[in-house]
Amino acid sequence: MRADYGKLNKKVRSIWECCELLNDVVDESDPDLDEPQIQHLLQSAEAIRKDYPDEDWLRLTALIHDLGKVITLPQFGGLPQWATVGDTFPVGCAFDESNVHHKYFLENTDFHNPAYNTKTGIYTEGCGLNNVMMSWGHDDYMYMVAKENGSTLPSAGLFIIRYHSFYPLHTAGEYVHLMNDADKENLKWLHIFK
Numbered sequence: 001m002r003a004d005y006g007k008l009n010k011k012v013r014s015i016w017e018c019c020e021l022l023n024d025v026v027d028e029s030d031p032d033l034d035e036p037q038i039q040h041l042l043q044s045a046e047a048i049r050k051d052y053p054d055e056d057w058l059r060l061t062a063l064i065h066d067l068g069k070v071i072t073l074p075q076f077g078g079l080p081q082w083a084t085v086g087d088t089f090p091v092g093c094a095f096d097e098s099n100v101h102h103k104y105f106l107e108n109t110d111f112h113n114p115a116y117n118t119k120t121g122i123y124t125e126g127c128g129l130n131n132v133m134m135s136w137g138h139d140d141y142m143y144m145v146a147k148e149n150g151s152t153l154p155s156a157g158l159f160i161i162r163y164h165s166f167y168p169l170h171t172a173g174e175y176v177h178l179m180n181d182a183d184k185e186n187l188k189w190l191h192i193f194k
């Protein structure tokens with residue numbers, strides 16, 4: 001799925017067109033389903049502009065961070081909800097108990113594989129999140145779109161886009177042993193963003 005979407009060959013759409021397309025997306029994991037998504041994006045960007053007027057990149061990040069959800073639409077391949085929205089988490093190491101619905105990982109064969117079910121698994125301490133394979137979702141897709149199109153957002157902006165659904169990290173404070181120093185700096189901005 002990641003390799004397929006990494007080709008970035010589904011559709012060419014402007015940022016604003018994608019903002020409008022997001023109104024057609026239903027995110028079943030979102031508790032605020034009543035609010036049109038475009039309104040959510042604009043409100044997020046405006047709130048951040050007020051609080052951080054000197055950080056123009058941060059309001060742009062807020063505006064575009066969820067645009068990857070377009071992959072649920074037929075013109076972008078129509079991926080199901082489970083492959084698009086909800087929390088994200090690393091694979092290749094133990095599923096931390098802070099992961100939502102953790103009990104269902106019991107049915108995942110990785111849960112029982114000794115190569116994948118230790119705290120560091122296939123990784124090393126401090127290896128950096130860039131070297132960690134995350135579960136697929138709209139975060140990683142939008143990150144690839146921004147990165148491969150030469151986005152000039154600072155690394156903190158790209159980090160926010162890529163990990164804003166990584167609740168076990170930014171809300172539960174787990175998986176920190178996989179971060180490097182750059183990740184730790186960027187996480188401060190993700191905390192501000194949330």
Ligand SMILES: [Fe+2]
Nearest residue numbers: 065066164165
């Ligand atoms: Fe999101």
